[in-house]
Amino acid sequence: MSKEKQFVTEITPQAEDFSRWYIDVIKKAELMDYSPVRGCIVFRPEGYEIWEHIKEELDRRFKETGHRNAYFPLFIPESFFQKEKEHVEGFNPELPWVTEAGGEPLEERLAIRPTSETMIGHMYSKWIQSYRDLPVLINQWANVVRWEKRTLPFLRTSEFLWQEGHTAHETETEAREETMRMLGVYRSFVEDYLAIPVISGEKTPSERFAGAVDTYSIEAMMKDGRAVQAGTSHYLGNKFAVAFDIKYLDRENQLQFAHTTSWGVSTRLIGSLIMVHGDDRGLVLPPKVAPTQVIMIPIGPPKSRDAVLARVDELFGQLKQAGVRVRVDDRSDVSPGWKFNEYEMRGVPIRLELGPRDMDNGVCVLVSRVSGEKRVVNQSDLLVEIENMLEQVHREMYDKAASFRTENTFAVDTLDEMKALFEQKRGFVTAGWCGSEACEKQVKEETGATSRNIPFEPSERKAACLCCGDKAEHTVVFARAY
Amino acid sequence: MSKEKQFVTEITPQAEDFSRWYIDVIKKAELMDYSPVRGCIVFRPEGYEIWEHIKEELDRRFKETGHRNAYFPLFIPESFFQKEKEHVEGFNPELPWVTEAGGEPLEERLAIRPTSETMIGHMYSKWIQSYRDLPVLINQWANVVRWEKRTLPFLRTSEFLWQEGHTAHETETEAREETMRMLGVYRSFVEDYLAIPVISGEKTPSERFAGAVDTYSIEAMMKDGRAVQAGTSHYLGNKFAVAFDIKYLDRENQLQFAHTTSWGVSTRLIGSLIMVHGDDRGLVLPPKVAPTQVIMIPIGPPKSRDAVLARVDELFGQLKQAGVRVRVDDRSDVSPGWKFNEYEMRGVPIRLELGPRDMDNGVCVLVSRVSGEKRVVNQSDLLVEIENMLEQVHREMYDKAASFRTENTFAVDTLDEMKALFEQKRGFVTAGWCGSEACEKQVKEETGATSRNIPFEPSERKAACLCCGDKAEHTVVFARAY
Incomplete structure (x- = not known):
């Protein structure tokens, strides 16, 4: 079997087995590796760098909206979890416990943080005394642990990386504004940076964060039609303020409980962008x-190699200088064809080819990973052409994902219709819902789909609940989810 | 008592009690707070942002020298520690253990990482097969935990933040070059960015990292004359490669063990820069x-307030646009004098004052935190003047620290001399050492000072061991250390 052949056959086609395709691709592209600890992965440099770019841009947007970073302890005393009833019920089953340290048993067990509301609530109660101390707008970049029964690299791992924003405000209005502002930051970031269209909306009560008054989410559709919750923002009301005694003297010198929020996105964004954009040839990475945004591959016979390489290096220098993330693959023991496959598999947005004839003509060839379009461009315009093509690749990826979502979103009137649909198709289903937990549960039991959220902008409003036929309070998006 | 008076008296003078001064300052400047978990602190935004600037620049330098970031699991299986004998002996007493998770006892206890040599060694053995896979140049930014008996904020905490570089190479020569390259990166960073002069050198065997062949360090002198190890770089030889089976096929198709290195700096750098530069008025932060690099304080009577504020805002906009980290304190319920004290305590490098008379003259006043120098500058030259003064503040801080170190470094010939010296003075002592652990131990027992390192460039070479009088193999720097 030729190297090229072998290459392609190592990735399971998506249509054959989407889960195997996913694992094949992330292993082969060296984004991650399994670790010896159950459910924990290693983020290899190619995977971690995606997170670095996500982090850098989100951090910029958080700071632009007035937030500062801080760092709180990894360990949370057991007693802290007891203070907010719903919170402990939500997280207790997933906690790992440190019971010994420094050669001695601990007096009080310490949980590894699954999220930091409790620790941060405790600290805020010390820091906040007066309305003058408000708002407190803090974010944390950290590792958290939730001991999951079933794990999937990036999408659901026992340890993962994330950011968690925690804010405290004088009034409900301000706290609610903050909750929506950060949902908006997530939405625009995921669309503008990851080329993933999302549905913003409110979670139903059964899908709320443990301890929240209201939870909002952005939901994305993977290429197998399943949903990923790509980011969440919670209005916590006074619940954590009461539990942790976060009180302040207001402008009338009265003691009040603060209103708090929290919001987060995690390394599951990496899994999402792979499942939204990838194809049978491998990854397709948002520019x-x-x-690596551009991979430069010199081509042509050995006798022209030195001259071609010299020109490639010059162009490389220009692009790098301008801030393009560019690499050259000048290995002579691997064929250009093999390299083409390699970088398609790795999802590099643009391939640049340069051979002796291109040298003579002062041009080079750009190939788009997403559309396969080949464009012959003048070397003198290279930077502008690259910038345009990166922008175009981003747009095409977004449009492709948006079309896919439209094609795989269906409105139904009854549960039977939904069941019949799921026998033939996959995707999102919008339907009316009366608001009762019983109906939501029935949908889940009979279809495996959960309510994703109540979209702010539903494509269509439904009048009756798909289950009981009573008046619909909301139009809900249902889907099987990761 | 006036507010100003109260202010100053809240900080214990350094000469009275240096440890209390340190705690007073870091609490008052809101760099940290104690957490409910023993030995773990909260990095508040003012403290964490110092770490962000450290991280950003070091990360740039690591990438410039060819390294990439990755992320490895927090948990390390107990069996991993057994593989390298010296490593387990060094770290075992300080490990916290997770014994239960997800509601069940674990089959194998998991340690919280104190450092990641073992986990990374395990992964490298999977990734490295051939000389073509080498070198592997990976860095990790992470939290680590060492259950310390005695803790001190930033300098020694149970959980801390750090970076750990881990590299694997074909040859000893390359690995040793890497070890020294990264020590050099640390040295130049700490000098150029934190304005801290350091002594580079090799650790004596008793002070080596657990499992290293050779350990190198940079050592800094605090204002109480004690030393802080500000960064370390280790040549690990084949030790971890043998323990974790990191083997590769060399250019002659023979199986060889890789040569590995590791190197790290941590949030103790924050503690160091405070103890090197701070004074009785509070922090002095390296620009x-x-x-905040520049704090702008409008002054003058209420009737001119609006006009002054408008001009301050304009200048603020210009500086911010140019990338200066600048803030305005326009509170009207606090006097300028109180603000001056406040930002001196917080260590802001430059104070900018602008009043109505300055408005008329088109000038403003810059005051340097380190020297107290006042400079009247034209508003039209403000950016250049600020940039120059920031540069000057950095140089003056460095020079001051270097002079302090010179004044407090003493050469001795005998242990008696050293003991007599420490009865009157504090600081670093250089002395000859025969190379025996017994002599090193005796110095420690009789003076409390440990060998810091064997400097590459000692100020003076000594011929005889300060303890036994035998021929000195090395000239060593001794000091009491944090």
């Missing part, structure tokens, strides 16, 4: 977070 | 890592 703004791709570790 | 390149100060969260």
Whole structure:
């Protein structure tokens, strides 16, 4: 079997087995590796760098909206979890416990943080005394642990990386504004940077964060039609303020509980962008977070090699200088064809080819990973052409994902219709819902789909609940989810 | 007592009690707070932002020298520690253990990483097969935990933040070059960014990292004369490669063990820069890592307030646009004098004052935190003047620290001399050492000072061991250390 042949056959086609395709691709592209600890992965440099680009841009947007970073302890005393009833019920089953340290048993067990509301609530109660101390707008970049029964690299791992914003405000209005502002930051970031269209909306009560008054989410559709919750923002009301005694003297000198929020996105964004954009040849990485945006491949016979390489290096220098993330693959023991496959598999947005004839004509060839379009461009315009093509790749990826979502979103009136649909198709289903937990549960039991959220902008409003036929309070998006 | 008076008296003078001064300052400047978990602190935004600036610049330098970031699991299986004998002996007493997770006892206890040599060694053995896979140049930014008996904020905490570089090479020569290259990166960073002069050198065998063949360090002198190890770089030889089976096929198709290195700096750098530069008025922050580089304070009577504020805002906009980290304190319920004290305490490198008379003259006043120098400058030259003064503040801080170190470094010939010296003075002592652990131990027992390192460039070479009088193999720097 030729190297090229072998290459392609190593990736399971998506249509054959989407889960195997996913694992094949992320292993082969060296984004991750399994670790010896159950459910924990290693983020290899090619995977971690995607997270670095995500982090850098989100951090910029958080700071632009007035937030500062801080760092709180990894360990949370057991007693802290007891203070907010719903919170402990939500997280207790997933906690790992440190019971010994420094050669001695601990007096009080310490949980590894699954999220930091409790620790941060405790600290805020010390820091906040007066309305003058508000708002407190803090974010944390950290590792958290949730001991999951079933794991999937990036999408659901026992340890993962994330950011968690935690803010405290004088009034409900301000806290609610903050909750929506950060949902908006997530939405625009995921669309503008990851080229993933999302549905913003409110979670139903059964899908709320443990301890929240209201939870909002952005939901994305993977290429197998399943949903990923790509980011969440919570209005916590006074719940954590009461539990942790976060009180302040207001402008009338009265003691009040603060209103708090929290919001987060995690390394599951990496899994999402792979499942939204990848194809049977491998990864397709959004240009703004791709570790390599342009791969330069010199071609042609050995006798012209030195001259071609010299020109490639010059162009490389120009692009790098301008801030393009560019690499050259000048290995002579691997064929250009093999390299083409390699970098398609790795999802590099643009391939640049340069051979002796291109040298003579002062041009080079750009190939788009997403559309396969080949464009012959003048070397003198290279930077502008690259910038345009990166922008175009981003747009095409977004449009492709948006079309896919449209094609795989269906409105139904009854549960039977939904069941019949799921026998033939996959995707998102919008339907009316009366608001009762019983109906939501029935949908889940009979279809495996959960309510994703109540979209702010539903494509269509439904009048009756798909289950009981009573008046619909909301139009909900249902889907099987990761 | 006036507010100003109260202010100053809240900080214990350094000469009275240096440790209390340190705690007073870091609490008052809101760099940290104690957490409910023993030995773990909260990095508040003013403290964490110093770490962000450190991280950003070091990360740039690591990438410039060919390294990439990755992320490895927090948990390390107990069996991993057994593989390298010296490593387990060094770290075992300090490990916290997770014994239960997800509601069940674990089959094998998991340690929280104190450092990641073992986990990374395990992964490298999977990734490295051939000389073509080498070198592997990876860095990790992470939290680590060492359950310390005695803790001190930033300098020694149970959980801390750090970076750990881990590299694997074909040859000893390359690995040793890497070890020294990264020590050099640390040295130049700490000098150029934190304005801290350091002594580079090799650790004596008893002070080596657990499992290293050779350990190198940079050592800094605090204002109480004690030393802080500000960064370390280790040549690990084949030790971890043998323990974790990191083997590769060399250019002659023979199986060889790789040569590995590791190197790290941590949030103790924050503690160091405070103890090197601070004074009785509070923090003195190096301009390149100060969260606020310039604090603008409008002055003058209420009737001119609006006009002054408008001009301050304009200048603020210009400086911010140019990338200066600048803030305005326009509170009207606090006097300028109180603000002056406040930002001196917080260590802001430059104070800018602008009043109505300055408005008329088109000038403003810059005041240097380190020297107290006042400079009247034209508003039209403000950016250049600020940039120059920031540069000057950095140089003056460095020079001051270097002079302090010179004044407090003493050469001795005998242990008696050293003991007599420490009865009157504090600081670093250089002395000859025969190379025996017994002599090193005796110095420690009789003076409390440990060998810091064997400097590459000692100020003076000594011929005889300060303890036994035998021929000195090395000239060593001894000091009491944090």
